[in-house]
Amino acid sequence: MKCAIVGCGVISRTHAAGFQQIPGAELAVCCDLIPERAQAVAQEYNIPAVTTDYKTILNDPEISAISVCTDHASHADIVCDALNAGKHVICEKVPGRTPEDLARMVATAKAHPELVASGIFQHRFAPGNIVLRDLIREHRFGKLLTVNLNFCCLRTDEYYQKDAWRGTVAGEGGGVLINQAIHFLDQLRFLFGDVKNVSARCANLTHQGVIETEDTAAFTAEFANGLFVTANATNSAFARWRSALTITGTEVQIEFINEKLSFLDGKDPENTADIRNRLEAVDHDGKIIGKNYYGTGHTAQLADFIAAITEKRAPEVPLADAANSAALVHAVYAAGLSGKWEPVTNYL
Ligand SMILES: NC(=O)c1ccc[n+]([C@@H]2O[C@H](COP(=O)([O-])OP(=O)(O)OC[C@H]3O[C@@H](n4cnc5c(N)ncnc54)[C@H](O)[C@@H]3O)[C@@H](O)[C@H]2O)c1
Structure with missing residues (x-):
């Protein structure tokens, strides 16, 4: 399954290393507004493509799943755009910077029951x-x-x-x-x-x-x-x-x-x-990836996300629960x- 990471800052490396350990998941592209950040993550984790515009990922029919690792203000737009483009999505905390963002994200996830939408709470x-x-x-x-x-x-x-x-x-x-x-x-x-x-x-x-x-x-x-x-x-x-x-x-x-x-x-x-x-x-x-207080949960949660897609079931942490x-x-x-x-x- 081809996957993408949007946002290549601090936490993206924990996601990239996590995806690498999940059989069947393949990181095909990573994206950051700052090209050097996307290039650095691509180089460190052998990701073949980079972009500065997440919409190019949404338009790529080969990509099935997106991990949103951007800062809080962009989560709602990226998650909703990804779901509306038919992509499964897992979003770093916090799912919504405001109550309005939260309501919009949950409504969009509910409108797409065929897609897996999950929020990261790795603990x-x-x-x-x-x-x-x-x-x-x-x-x-x-x-x-x-x-x-x-x-x-x-x-x-x-x-x-x-x-x-x-x-x-x-x-x-x-x-x-x-x-x-x-x-x-x-x-x-x-x-x-x-x-x-x-x-x-x-x-x-x-x-x-x-x-x-x-x-x-x-x-x-x-x-x-x-x-x-x-x-x-x-x-x-x-x-x-x-x-x-x-x-x-x-x-x-x-x-x-x-x-x-x-x-x-x-x-x-x-x-x-x-x-x-x-x-x-x-x-x-x-195995702890990233800072020790992140704990060991990221890889397990990403694996659950991928398994939920393959098995057509709800993830352990549905977006509405997060x-x-x-x-x-x-x-x-x-x-x-x-x-x-x-x-x-x-x-x-
Ligand atoms: N689960 C955890 O334990 C944990 C730990 C750290 C951070 N986080 C979460 O991860 C998210 C990112 O945090 P961080 O510390 O990595 O932040 P960061 O600032 O280091 O990285 C965010 C990156 O997203 C990029 N970005 C912003 N908007 C974008 C867009 N529209 N398209 C493409 N790229 C975009 C920025 O350029 C930046 O490089 C936050 O939501 C944060 O709360 C979670």
């Missing part, structure tokens, strides 16, 4: 997350009482000044929540389902004069299943990338740091030992501005 393919989700589905923690998510990383002024789109409302659509913490907002949805309402505060604490968007945020979410989740996120910390999830149930308390078990206590020794065994048996050492996680981010922004509880749009 759903992290083995630890999958086992944790299974344990939750098996009600192994008892009745779920509280969940807390704490995320931190460091994004310096230099990081933001490197590319014009970063840290702008028009280019990025937000700050720490829409770019870095979104993986763990998606993890919350992966584990606990959809969110109904949020209340929030967002602030720019250390990047004033550099970015228009938030570098720090805190919110409370009411999930559709009645669960209350509190979350906070900052990219101003003098700290490595760290996501910490604490789940307290009537039977078990568990803490997950960077998708690995870090604390476990439970009422029933047998249940607790079994949970520990299953989480400790997880293989965390798969859109729900972006909608959560947009609801947090709305709540931060209004000071009120805001509803979260659910597209599924």
Whole structure:
């Protein structure tokens, strides 16, 4: 199956290396507005053709699938154009920079049920997350009482000044929540389902004069299943990338740091030992392509995308599902501005 990458910046290399490992997938062309970027990726990954105009890819009947690796503002146009041109498409997060972009992308995907449309949330393919989700589905923690998510990383002024789109409302659509913490907002949805309402505060604490968007945020979410989740996120910390999830149930308390078990206590020794065994048996050492905090999931998700096309089935992360996680981010922004509880749009 001939595939294309649109956008040849930082993340494109993780996609290119991922596609190379998938039997039956062949990267035929890559595209960037900046020709040198497309040429560099083509050279590094042996991709035979380059272009600066993604529409030439859409007009090529040989290309079946497109991976969208551009910055946030262009995702909606490229995804919708690709679907309308009959191409299967997988789009990097965030699926929509604005609620309007999201609605347009989901409507276009729904209008093309014959095509596979997927959104990248590669942490759903992290083995630890999958086992944790299974344990939750098996009600192994008892009745779920509280969940807390704490995320931190460091994004310096230099990081933001490197590319014009970063840290702008028009280019990025937000700050720490829409770019870095979104993986763990998606993890919350992966584990606990959809969110109904949020209340929030967002602030720019250390990047004033550099970015228009938030570098720090805190919110409370009411999930559709009645669960209350509190979350906070900052990219101003003098700290490595760290996501910490604490789940307290009537039977078990568990803490997950960077998708690995870090604390476990439970009422029933047998249940607790079994949970520990299953989480400790997880293989965390798969092949990481790109930065280590991207995890091992990109190749697995790209393989699922290609398999979904071949098997004519839905992908593990349909675009509308990814859109729900972006909608959560947009609801947090709305709540931060209004000071009120805001509803979260659910597209599924
Ligand atoms: N899943 C992850 O862990 C992960 C990690 C990093 C980035 N990302 C996402 O990947 C996307 C890209 O991020 P990045 O860091 O690689 O950005 P980047 O700025 O390094 O690269 C984006 C590239 O897209 C190109 N581009 C923009 N509009 C285009 C168009 N219309 N046609 C062709 N090329 C176009 C730009 O010239 C640029 O080279 C973002 O959505 C980001 O959030 C995801």
